[in-house]
Amino acid sequence: MNHKTILAGVAAVLMTLGLGSAAQAEGKTYTIGVSIPSATHGFMGGLNWHAQQTINRLEETYPQLDFVLATAGEAGKQVDDLEDMLATRNIDGLVVLPFESEPLTGPVKAVKDAGKWVTVVDRGLSVEGIEDLYVAGDNTAFGKVAGEYFRANLKSGAKIVVLRGIPTTLDNERVAAFETALEGSGIEILDKQHGNWNRDDAFQVMQDYLSKYSQIDAVWAADDDMAIGVLEAIAQAKRQDEMWVVGGAGMKEIIKRIMDGDKQIPVNVTYPPALISSAIEMTALRFVSDAPVYGRFIIGSTLITRDNAARFYYPDSPF
Secondary structure (H helix, E strand, C coil), rough: CCCCHHHHHHHHHHHHHHHCCHHHCCCCCCCEEEEECCCHHHHHHHHHHHHHHHHHHHHHCCCCCCEEEEEEEHHHHHHHHHHHHCCCCCEEEECCCCCCCHHHHHHHHHHHCCCCCCCCEEECCCCCCCCCEEEEEHHHHHHHHHHHHHHCCCCCEEEEEEECCHHHHHHHHCCCCHHHHHCCCCCCEEEEEECCCCCCHHHHHHHHEEEEEECCCCCECCHHHHHHHHHHHHHHHCCHHHCCEEECCCCCCHHHHHHHHCCCCCEEEEECCCCCHHHHHHHHHHHHCCCCCCEEEECCCCCCCCCHEEEHHCCCCCC
């Protein structure tokens, strides 16, 4: 099931249940804060676009809903945004994708302690159970699917390097699942460093790897922006024929290269930025209906190959 199918289903539920509860919400306006990282790289650019499109659509559909959207380029700014939403905007609900897990846990808990509905997206908090709703891709599956591909396509004794994302619970889940999938395979992980889901950082990390290791058979970049940086470093070192790279999230440029049979990028793993739309729409549902939307909503991960890549190629999308 792709992200368009998922969002269509959520939208259908919203329309059905929202209409049935219009009388219940009549006369009261609810304010929902949406706090997300800035569009500092491709995935977040896509996520920001989907967030704004969803807010526009919901404000038009539900006049009783107002949204406050704030973006932050670092954790401190996001903390300030949450404090402002609570103190001056008097939000009724919050949708938050933490820039980092640890520094955002206390501020998000303060919102919850104030009696507000909290939806956490993608990067979990460092303390479990604070949020009412958690919406994310399947981070365990994301790492497992990639790891299983490495296991199936590399021989025992192969040497690989790993690029991690920003230090978050989801990054921990992905890496742990990837390593578990490789257990007993004889494949050696030479190194793991944080590329912070950033092209420039990944470029520098990969340059370091290339200078340190004479044999690298494959790279798990674990993110398409990082994969672009990795590929640039490999090209500069003229070592394209020595290794292949697997990123993740379904960037359209990467998917096109898979469709075209680029051997350096044989596969990808889905993790759609449109998951923010699911989170905002389900949070809205909390205020326009009596539907039970608390708990966990996890979007699965799929291996994208040349055979199925066309299903995941959206040339008009921002990511």
